[in-house]
Amino acid sequence: MRMRIRGIPLWGWAAAAALYFGVAAAAVEFAWDRAIDALAEVGAHRLDLYTASLKSELGRFEMMPAIVARQDSVRALLGAGPAASPELLHEVDTYLEAVNNDAGSLAVDVIDLQGSVIAASNWNQSLSFVGTNVSYRPYFKDALAHGSGRFFGIGTNTGMPGLYFASAVRDAGKPIGAAAVKVSVDALESAWRTPGEAAMVIDGNGVVVISTVPAWKFTALRPITAQQQRDIQASRQYAGRNVDALSYQRVGDWNGNAWLGRFPDWRRPGKTTRFLAMSRSAPQAGDSVMVLLDVAGARHQQQLALAFVTGAFLIAGLYALYAIQRRRTIAEKLNAQDALRLANDQLEITVAQRTAALTATNERMQQEIVERKRTEQRLRDTQQEVVHAGKLAVLGQMAAGLTHELNQPLVAIRTLCDNARTFFERNQPAQAVANLERVAKLVDSMAVLTSELKTFARKPEVERVAVSLNEAVAHARLIYDARIRDEDVRLDVKIGSGTMLWAESSQLQQVIVNLLGNALDAVRNQERRVITIVAGEPDERERVLFTIADSGAGIAPEVLAHLFEPFVTTKPRGHGLGLGLAITSRIVEGFGAKITASNQAHGGAEGGAQFTIEFAAATSQRMAHGR
Missing domain, CATH: 3.30.450.20 (PAS domain)
Structure with missing residues (x-):
């Protein structure tokens, strides 16, 4: 009697097991081969990268010994030998020290024909190479024999590994010594x-x-x-x-x-x-x-392949068991045909009833669809009306905002013109001309203000030059001078004299005017009205941190995250467009700077909002390079 397990002969189970192990082994091997091939391709790219970087690093220093060997003072020192003057030796030592510092190498040496280092870049250090004999080094021998040499080794004096480049120093076509450079590979x-x-x-x-x-x-x-x-x-x-x-x-x-x-x-x-x-x-x-x-990673791919094959075989096995069980179920159904015939008659009656119900439901659904389309059309019409109303509201806010921005310089212009007339009446033309020059600057500022919306829509090309931060702050103070005095605001300015930034003059003034105006708005209804403007000295990255802080109520957290987005404002309706800080952010980015906003800690000066801009400092080194 043949043995069966769940209706399947024993030989069938054995064949399935053999097939499973064969397919699993092939899948694991295939996954391994593909994964290693992919890894080898990654390795080839890595080798390309490492070889190129090694060649680039060596190429930086390979010509240095030849350049040093062509120096007249080096040839003169080797030609003079022991009779060389101290002045000539000092000249060569300082030259080698400067070359080593500029190139970033470890050491630069001049070696005579006997292999003794007679001048070195570290001549004035405690561990100087002067007097060291390197005649045993291959780079020195190759330089005298072939004109150049290259060698990797550990320094006998310092114990530091490095790569040595050497070049022969010639006089009348004959070698009189060598110049060598040691480079770090760290x-x-x-x-x-x-x-x-x-x-x-x-x-x-x-x-x-x-x-x-x-x-x-x-x-x-x-x-x-x-x-x-x-x-x-x-x-x-x-x-x-x-x-x-x-x-x-x-x-x-x-x-x-x-x-x-x-x-x-x-x-x-x-x-x-x-x-x-x-x-x-x-x-x-x-x-x-x-x-x-x-x-x-390749081993992980093998495990995934094995899991996939195992899962596939499990699914296939379950399907086979399901097919066997289904055959049994069909056989049982055939034995119950009479009962099924009676059930079928009952089923037809039920289907007819359900079909009638479904037809009625379908008719109701069609009516609902027609009604929904009507509702959607009404919704679209309403949305268009809302969008139109929103556009009209934005236009109103824009007009009110421009009026507010232009009001302050207009008041200043009126005051300056009255003063100029008084100066002319007093026969003081110099003061009158100075006031008129200020009026011209204010008119230029108003032109900048009227072009804000265009500036917001398109980021202009900015030609950055060295600009005085003190002058830009003084311009902003002049615009708001009457308001600062009338509202009894204490303005503390701490900016070092001569602080210069890379920016565009009129746009930098616009940035500070916008920030100072916001600060004045923030402290208007406060008991203590203090505004602090601070700029530190340039740091090691040649950046200047400029901050303007107020003693107002600060900025709500939900607004702070979106403060520099268009049409975001904390002012009442009709008192701002919500474009000032968005435009300020774009101008600052055009300078290559970065602006951030935060709330001061409670332990600070009266709390309130603080805006920080990280400018590029216009140092003498940057100005020399035109950057």
Whole structure:
């Protein structure tokens, strides 16, 4: 008697199990291959990036020794030998120090034919290279023999690793010495660090000289021969350090440029992890760049493939069991045909009843659809009327806002004109001309105000120049002078003399006028009316922080988040467009600056709102570069 489990023969279960394991193995292998191929493509891009950055970094300094070698004072110093004057030696030392500081290298040396450093960029430091003999260094030998040399090693004096470039100094076609530059590679290691990856540069001896994993530096990836050991000791390339082998295991090849290996995991001390290793020749002859990529993602893809195949087989198995059960159910239904026939008659009656009910429901639904369309049309008409009314309200607010913005300069112009007339009557034309010049500036400011809406709609091109912050604040004070005096507002201004910003003069004045006007509005109904304007000294980033704070009630949190958006205002209806701060923000951004708003802490000067603008300072260095 054949054995069956849930109606399926035992051989059927065995065949399904064999099929499952075969498909699962193929899917896992396919997922692994695709994931590693994708990882290898990422590794190729990484190698392109690292090789290009290494070539770029080396190219910055490769021509430095040749440039130093062409310096007349350097050739004169080497030509004079021990008889060189102290003045000439000091001239060369200071020249090398300046070159080293400008280039950002570690050291610049001048070496005579015997290999002694006779001038160095660190001549005035406690650990000076002057007097050091480097005749054993390959870069010095190659420079005398071939005109130039390059070598990676650890400094015997400092213990700091670096890359050496050297060039022969010639006189009448014959070498009389050499110039050498030492460059740090720490910046490359920092730039190459990426989570889950390791990048390194391996020299011709198979020793890791640059690595994003500090513990791997100066370890060997392959055995070092006796001849290599002798050459290393002779050149003191690693400053006498023992070169230990990096403990890793090569577990398989992938393609011509990649292989799989187990390496110590620097993220988990004491553990090893499988990586995809890829390498490529470096710009320096004999060196190579290697990158290690964690294959954890590929293993995850394998797990997903296995889960997918398992799920598919489970679904297929459940469907098979369902089909068997369905066959049993059909057989039972065939045995109950008489009962089903009677039930069918009853069902027809029920269907007829339900059909009639459905028809009636459908007719009611059609009526509801017609009514809904009518309602939607009425809603659209109402929305259009609301939009039209909103546009009319915005136009009214815009007109009221422009009237408010123009009122202050008009009052100032009237006052200045009356004063000018009085000065002319007193035969004081100088004061009258000064008042008229102020009137001209106010008229220019009014022209700027009337173009605010155009400025808001289109961000203009701004030509930034050096502008005095003190003059811009004085202009704003002049506009609001009568209001400040009449409303008994105390205005504290703390700005250092000579503070210059990169901005456009009239637009900077408009920004400060807008902010000062808002501050005056904020303190109008307060018992204590104080406005503070402060500008600090330029910081190390050549930025100036400008703040204007008031003792008003502050800004509501729900408004603060949208304060610089168009038509957002805290003023009563008819007292502002809600465009002032939006325009101010755009002007400030055109300067390359940034504006923020906040409420002062309760422990500050009377609380209230505070606006902070971070301007670019117009320092002498920026002005010299025209920036």
